Amino acid sequence: MKIETEINDGDRRLLAEAIDGFVPAKVIDIHAHVVEPTGYAPTTLGTHLDGRTISPAHYFEAMELILPGGRLKDALFFPFPAREHDRAVINAWMYAENAKVTGSFRARGLAIAGPRDDPRAFAEAMADGRCVGLKPYHLYAGKGDTSQSALEEFTPEWMWRLCDQHGAILMIHLVRNEAVSDPGNLEALRRLSEKYPRCQVVLAHIARAFNHRTARGLRALADLPNIWVDTSAIAESEAIRTAIEVLGPGRVIFGTDYPISHVRGRCVTTGNQFQWIYPEDGKPTRMTLVGIESLLALRAACTDTGLKPAEVEKIFEGNAKAILAKFR
Numbered sequence: 508m509k510i511e512t513e514i515n516d517g518d519r520r521l522l523a524e525a526i527d528g529f530v531p532a533k534v535i536d537i538h539a540h541v542v543e544p545t546g547y548a549p550t551t552l553g554t555h556l557d558g559r560t561i562s563p564a565h566y567f568e569a570m571e572l573i574l575p576g577g578r579l580k581d582a583l584f585f586p587f588p589a590r591e592h593d594r595a596v597i598n599a600w601m602y603a604e605n606a607k608v609t610g611s612f613r614a615r616g617l618a619i620a621g622p623r624d625d626p627r628a629f630a631e632a633m634a635d636g637r638c639v640g641l642k643p644y645h646l647y648a649g650k651g652d653t654s655q656s657a658l659e660e661f662t663p664e665w666m667w668r669l670c671d672q673h674g675a676i677l678m679i680h681l682v683r684n685e686a687v688s689d690p691g692n693l694e695a696l697r698r699l700s701e702k703y704p705r706c707q708v709v710l711a712h713i714a715r716a717f718n719h720r721t722a723r724g725l726r727a728l729a730d731l732p733n734i735w736v737d738t739s740a741i742a743e744s745e746a747i748r749t750a751i752e753v754l755g756p757g758r759v760i761f762g763t764d765y766p767i768s769h770v771r772g773r774c775v776t777t778g779n780q781f782q783w784i785y786p787e788d789g790k791p792t793r794m795t796l797v798g799i800e801s802l803l804a805l806r807a808a809c810t811d812t813g814l815k816p817a818e819v820e821k822i823f824e825g826n827a828k829a830i831l832a833k834f835r
């Protein structure tokens with residue numbers, strides 16, 4: 508896998524199909540990664556990241572490839588998660604990098620957080636504005652296979668309480684096979700979202716509906732006003748359409764998942780699973796970027812649900828602005 512810095516004619520045609528007359532002039536990205544590779548243990552970074560540093564400045568430059576015209580000047584960053592790395596060091600590096608972003612650009616950050624981390628450092632960073640919330644991840648739950656972890660094993664109650672106190676964002680990448688259709692996940696999301704109503708929950712990747720059928724589980728959460736979803740890396744319009752229909756366009760937020768957005772590939776639903784496919788696998792050979800696939804899917808979903816331009820603008824800018832407003 509390779510982070511692309513150029514696109515070909517085929518990509519350009521698809522990109523035009525995705526964005527011309529659809530993507531507004533201003534876009535906020537609610538889900539973008541930065542990488543400080545020296546903070547990671549050897550072999551824990553994906554091969555597609557190949558040891559390079561990704562700062563907010565790199566990111567804004569890279570975004571011209573899929574969102575040209577200076578549309579993207581404001582993003583919410585968090586470090587790319589890996590199992591064994593020094594979270595405190597990486598968070599501190601990100602805070603410093605975000606602080607370097609000036610002028611018409613804006614960078615805010617979520618701290619990566621493990622269940623046994625000391626909450627005090629995060630409380631301080633939220634209080635002085637260095638971070639606007641937390642990004643837990645199942646890999647921090649412990650050793651071995653964490654793909655079936657219960658939500659609270661990697662997103663314990665102290666994270667909810669802290670985000671509630673600060674009106675901060677809790678970015679959750681659900682796990683377990685059924686993701687947002689898993690009864691245990693649904694029970695925990697309802698109980699904790701109700702108990703901590705000022706905690707602003709963003710369920711990444713349309714509540715990780717890489718198998719688009721699992722997105723239907725969002726129906727059980729539709730009445731919870733502090734739950735949003737982001738569109739990052741989702742290439743199937745069915746998942747985004749379900750989110751728009753169930754939650755409304757006011758709670759769907761555009762995200763890229765950079766650098767994943769700049770890798771060629773696509774995640775597809777198959778049976779009760781999902782499968783990432785990449786050109787390196789052999790077939791198909793002319794794949795486009797995940798970010799272009801995701802924009803195509805988002806456009807299809809907005810068209811199918813009959814969204815008006817003002818509602819599309821909310822997805823690309825207004826909703827993120829609202830959720831980040833208290834930190835401005």
Ligand SMILES: [Zn+2]
Nearest residue numbers: 538540739764
């Ligand atoms: Zn991500």
